[in-house]
Amino acid sequence: MDVLAYLLKGFSVALQPINLMWVTLGGILGTIVGMLPGLGPATGVAVLLPMTFTMGPEAALITMCGVYYGAMFGGSRSSILINTPGDGAALAATFDGYPMAQQGRAESALAMSAIASFIGGILSTIVMVFVAQPVAKFALKFGPAEYFMLMVFALSATASMTKGNLTKGFISMLIGLMISTVGIDAQSGISRFTFGILELQTGIDFLVVIIAVYALGEVFKSFKMIKEGKKKMQTKFGKIWITKEEWKRSKWPILRSAPLGFFIGALPGAGGTMASLMAYNNEKQLSKHPEEFGKGAIEGLAAPESANNAASVGALIPMLTLGVPGSGTTAVMMGALLMLGLQPGPMLFQQHPKLAWGLIASMFVGNMILAIVNIPLAGLLVRVLAIPPKILYPIVLGLAFVGTYAISNSVIDFYLLVIFGVMGYFMSKAKIPTAPLILAIIVGNSMEQSFRQAITISDGDYSIFFGSKVSIVLLILTIVSVVYPFVKERIKGKKNIVSAN
Amino acid sequence: MSLKKKILSGLLAVSLIGTTILTGCSTKDANSGNTAKASENDNYPKKAMEFIAPGGAGGGWDLTIRTVSKVLQDTKLSPVPTPVTNRPGGGGSVNLAYMQEKKGSDNIISVYSSPLLLTNLNGTTELSYKDTTPLARLIADYAVFVVRSDSKYKTINDVIDALKKDPKSVKIGGASSVGSMDHIQFLMIAKAAGITNLKDIDYISFQEGVNSQLLGGHIDVLSTGLSEVTGLIESGDMRALAQTADHRVGTGVLAEIPTCKEQGIDGTFVNWRGLFGPPEMPEYAVKFWAETIDKMVQTPEWKKACERNGWDNAYQKADEFTVFLEEVNKGYEEILSEIGMLKK
Amino acid sequence: MNLSALGGILATVLGLIYTTQALMLPKASIGNPIAPKIFPIGIGILLILFGLILSFSEIKNTGLKKKDIEKDKNENIKLITYTSLACILYGLIFNRLGYVISTIIFLEIILLLFNGKEKIKTNTIVSICFSVIIYFLFSRFLGVTLPAMPFL
Numbered sequence: 001m002d003v004l005a006y007l008l009k010g011f012s013v014a015l016q017p018i019n020l021m022w023v024t025l026g027g028i029l030g031t032i033v034g035m036l037p038g039l040g041p042a043t044g045v046a047v048l049l050p051m052t053f054t055m056g057p058e059a060a061l062i063t064m065c066g067v068y069y070g071a072m073f074g075g076s077r078s079s080i081l082i083n084t085p086g087d088g089a090a091l092a093a094t095f096d097g098y099p100m101a102q103q104g105r106a107e108s109a110l111a112m113s114a115i116a117s118f119i120g121g122i123l124s125t126i127v128m129v130f131v132a133q134p135v136a137k138f139a140l141k142f143g144p145a146e147y148f149m150l151m152v153f154a155l156s157a158t159a160s161m162t163k164g165n166l167t168k169g170f171i172s173m174l175i176g177l178m179i180s181t182v183g184i185d186a187q188s189g190i191s192r193f194t195f196g197i198l199e200l201q202t203g204i205d206f207l208v209v210i211i212a213v214y215a216l217g218e219v220f221k222s223f224k225m226i227k228e229g230k231k232k233m234q235t236k237f238g239k240i241w242i243t244k245e246e247w248k249r250s251k252w253p254i255l256r257s258a259p260l261g262f263f264i265g266a267l268p269g270a271g272g273t274m275a276s277l278m279a280y281n282n283e284k285q286l287s288k289h290p291e292e293f294g295k296g297a298i299e300g301l302a303a304p305e306s307a308n309n310a311a312s313v314g315a316l317i318p319m320l321t322l323g324v325p326g327s328g329t330t331a332v333m334m335g336a337l338l339m340l341g342l343q344p345g346p347m348l349f350q351q352h353p354k355l356a357w358g359l360i361a362s363m364f365v366g367n368m369i370l371a372i373v374n375i376p377l378a379g380l381l382v383r384v385l386a387i388p389p390k391i392l393y394p395i396v397l398g399l400a401f402v403g404t405y406a407i408s409n410s411v412i413d414f415y416l417l418v419i420f421g422v423m424g425y426f427m428s429k430a431k432i433p434t435a436p437l438i439l440a441i442i443v444g445n446s447m448e449q450s451f452r453q454a455i456t457i458s459d460g461d462y463s464i465f466f467g468s469k470v471s472i473v474l475l476i477l478t479i480v481s482v483v484y485p486f487v488k489e490r491i492k493g494k495k496n497i498v499s500a501n
Numbered sequence: 502m503s504l505k506k507k508i509l510s511g512l513l514a515v516s517l518i519g520t521t522i523l524t525g526c527s528t529k530d531a532n533s534g535n536t537a538k539a540s541e542n543d544n545y546p547k548k549a550m551e552f553i554a555p556g557g558a559g560g561g562w563d564l565t566i567r568t569v570s571k572v573l574q575d576t577k578l579s580p581v582p583t584p585v586t587n588r589p590g591g592g593g594s595v596n597l598a599y600m601q602e603k604k605g606s607d608n609i610i611s612v613y614s615s616p617l618l619l620t621n622l623n624g625t626t627e628l629s630y631k632d633t634t635p636l637a638r639l640i641a642d643y644a645v646f647v648v649r650s651d652s653k654y655k656t657i658n659d660v661i662d663a664l665k666k667d668p669k670s671v672k673i674g675g676a677s678s679v680g681s682m683d684h685i686q687f688l689m690i691a692k693a694a695g696i697t698n699l700k701d702i703d704y705i706s707f708q709e710g711v712n713s714q715l716l717g718g719h720i721d722v723l724s725t726g727l728s729e730v731t732g733l734i735e736s737g738d739m740r741a742l743a744q745t746a747d748h749r750v751g752t753g754v755l756a757e758i759p760t761c762k763e764q765g766i767d768g769t770f771v772n773w774r775g776l777f778g779p780p781e782m783p784e785y786a787v788k789f790w791a792e793t794i795d796k797m798v799q800t801p802e803w804k805k806a807c808e809r810n811g812w813d814n815a816y817q818k819a820d821e822f823t824v825f826l827e828e829v830n831k832g833y834e835e836i837l838s839e840i841g842m843l844k845k
Numbered sequence: 846m847n848l849s850a851l852g853g854i855l856a857t858v859l860g861l862i863y864t865t866q867a868l869m870l871p872k873a874s875i876g877n878p879i880a881p882k883i884f885p886i887g888i889g890i891l892l893i894l895f896g897l898i899l900s901f902s903e904i905k906n907t908g909l910k911k912k913d914i915e916k917d918k919n920e921n922i923k924l925i926t927y928t929s930l931a932c933i934l935y936g937l938i939f940n941r942l943g944y945v946i947s948t949i950i951f952l953e954i955i956l957l958l959f960n961g962k963e964k965i966k967t968n969t970i971v972s973i974c975f976s977v978i979i980y981f982l983f984s985r986f987l988g989v990t991l992p993a994m995p996f997l
Binding site: 167170175177181185187190192193216390397398399405406411414415417418422425426448451 | 849851863871876925944956
Binding site: 139140141142143144184185186187188189191198199201202267268269318322323324344348408409410445446449453456457459 | 586587588589594598623626678703708709710713714716717730733738842
């Protein structure tokens with residue numbers, strides 16, 4: 001088959017020793033950058049940009065891919081170790097990864113995160129080779145109406161994210177929606193809720209809220225325990241690997257989450273963050289013991305990790321096939337490609353086949369190398385847990401602030417960190433869940449804008465939301481997602497009554 | 502415990518020594534720069550310049566000023582380092598405010614384009630281009646209006662006629678928000694073509710993936726920059742109806758795109774980018790950079806970079822540039838006022 | 846204090862403030878003039894609603910008081926307040942004093958709160974090392990702009 005022939009040619013490029021070295025270097029750099037809160041693959045790629053001018057397009061491209069991937073692997077490191085996600089896509093890793101570390105199972109968490117990421121990435125890369133074009137075509141079917149339905153579906157996950165008090169879940173979601181409305185309203189050009197502060201014109205970055213709620217929130221929560229020395233540090237470190245049992249539990253979640261992540265990533269505007277949250281929620285719904293999620297369930301870590309690496313591969317599809325950046329990071333990569341004289345888009349594969357396929361081949365290679373590198377790297381990182389909490393937590397604060405500044409170069413964000421940190425602390429004390437808040441911030445603005453875009457296109461005809469097969473499918477999924485947790489409870493309740501008899 | 506302490510103290514000592522040495526180096530330059538203000542002409546510039554992109558990494562401004570910085574270094578036209586920093590926010594107005602704090606300083610240069618004027622006109626900021634020292638116009642990108650290759654609109658006039666008959670019949674999409682570039686550029690051409698009810702035209706802003714929206718058939722016409730859709734025009738997925746320069750630009754497929762003027766619409770839109778210094782930038786600094794930039798735009802390195810990025814050379818010296826800014830500002834003012842978004 | 850009830854009350858207040866602000870938003874000149882307000886007003890009203898539901902259901906079920914240990918709360922609140930003030934101070938001095946100095950000051954205060962006055966030597970060493978290492982890592986190596994030191 002034509003495609004395989006090209007791929008083999010691509011491998012011949014990717015496997016050259018010098019390119020292997022580049023992808024490893026890029027991968028390590030990406031991992032480190034990805035670990036630091038507030039810095040994501042975009043920073044890593046931007047940093048390498050000047051160096052790529054001298055490298056030649058092949059090496060440059062391959063290195064950038066390494067960085068991109070490395071950052072995907074790295075983001076969850078800090079999620080697991082210090083409850084501070086390195087970027088949005090690593091948020092879901094905090095839900096079960098951090099509890100695992102707290103329970104002394106950091107080694108398994110780090111290992112599983114690398115393994116799940118690897119599998120998700122490899123599967124997606126293999127699939128991408130064959131389905132890139134059809135997936136890209138399918139993604140085109142997503143107009144504003146479909147995006148709106150997708151966002152509603154994503155938000156419906158709130159229902160299952162709230163164990164118990166649905167009112168609290170909704171309050172959390174509504175506050176998140178409120179935060180997402182701050183800034184310039186694109187459909188009308190007017191500023192909303194900016195109170196004259198210029199920096200708020202572009203809205204409140206969800207990453208800032210994540211860092212505030214998770215890093216600062218965690219510090220606030222642990223104050224008492226730290227001062228009284230009740231927070232334990234891990235002094236003995238085991239092998240960085242997982243048990244058979246853990247693998248058994250995680251196998252299917254990983255395999256299920258990869259296609260989900262891959263597809264979400266292929267949609268411009270939806271990326272690793274959404275993909276990992278949806279995968280998490282999905283697995284929780286399908287699991288036989290959902291109550292373990294959030295307390296250190298290994299599959300609760302494996303699923304989002306698989307999804308977000310799959311999403312990062314998926315995000316390359318619109319970039320490579322259509323020249324449309326699927327996310328902020330791919331936008332930076334596109335800029336880099338342009339500077340190297342390459343025009344991403346349908347012509348890329350025709351004009352520079354060796355390069356384009358070399359890129360894809362290097363994705364395989366990069367994935368493998370990073371998985372291998374990450375295991376011992378994790379062994380080093382896990383020592384972080386040996387730092388006495390009294391010193392570690394202030395350092396976490398320091399990192400939180402510098403990471404936030406790296407996002408937007410604005411001190412206003414410092415004050416936002418404090419406000420949302422206190423809010424996050426209060427919410428956890430009052431047992432109001434924070435996940436719906438974050439999800440709503442990410443999804444809220446897109447959801448509202450998509451709705452209005454759709455109405456403008458249809459000239460006020462609301463039937464546009466039921467007009468396509470995609471919208472209807474999404475609508476059904478949403479209803480199922482909302483209703484299912486209740487139905488499950490009912491069935492369980494009935495079963496209990498029956499068994500009690 | 503004492504070993505740990507020893508290591509920590511050692512680390513501390515190294516850090517302190519390292520800091521002193523490295524900051525000491527720049528301190529030396531800065532000091533000589535200050536005392537040398539008296540005999541400016543031969544001693545400027547002495548300390549590093551601060552090149553600022555008023556947007557995030559990877560964006561158009563960022564790309565432009567990094568290219569300028571690189572060419573200046575590669576051609577050795579700049580005797581000092583020209584590191585680039587990002588100061589995003591408020592569509593460029595955060596950096597504009599920062600430049601006011603640096604009034605009179607001689608070592609800051611920023612890149613700006615149309616939003617510099619728009620943020621003042623739409624009320625985002627009280628500051629305008631008059632609160633800067635325009636140094637030179639460097640490049641221009643132009644707007645292009647594209648449709649999907651199977652669209653019923655074959656020329657820009659087809660679109661204009663359809664809009665005249667029923668302003669709601671054609672859905673225009675773009676990436677910037679209402680009242681910003683992609684919207685304004687289309688309206689300027691529409692106005693020049695004789696449309697009077699600009700307010701009734703439906704412009705839909707897409708934060709992400711606006712190209713996909715056109716390709717998926719969800720919008721009819723896309724208003725965007727020429728360099729943003731080059732690949733898709735080349736591949737034939739999109740058909741370009743018109744571009745807004747007053748001459749043909751680019752090579753290959755791009756050069757085949759007719760201008761609005763050629764099609765009978767007497768209007769142009771230039772997405773210009775230029776370099777600006779802070780307000781009251783000292784004479785000697787302005788002079789130095791005017792000469793340096795003049796030399797830079799003639800270098801093969803610069804020309805190659807422009808070609809690579811699809812930038813049209815639109816070099817204008819400071820005086821012409823200021824006149825240009827005034828004209829363009831007036832044009833934007835009219836359009837914004839017509840759609841009710843002028844805040845003055 | 847029944848925190849859930851307090852949460853409900855705060856949510857209601859927040860909803861009220863937000864809805865009022867939303868009602869005051871200017872009219873849009875392009876497209877539907879009230880379109881920018883609809884979504885915010887909707888969210889605001891829902892928030893008020895749910896806030897009220899939460900407050901009432903909590904007060905009905907468990908009353909305003911709850912059996913929380915008061916003493917702990919106060920100390921924790923004190924620490925959190927001091928930390929927050931330190932963060933705000935950090936923001937205020939950040940651009941004036943440059944990254945390294947303001948971070949050293951910030952970390953000293955935080956470490957004081959966490960580690961105590963006795964460990965001031967360790968605190969200082971950690972503050973200085975962290976600030977310097979991060980400065981170089983981020984601004985020189987990673988190209989992230991951090992305010993440089995002011996004294997020249």
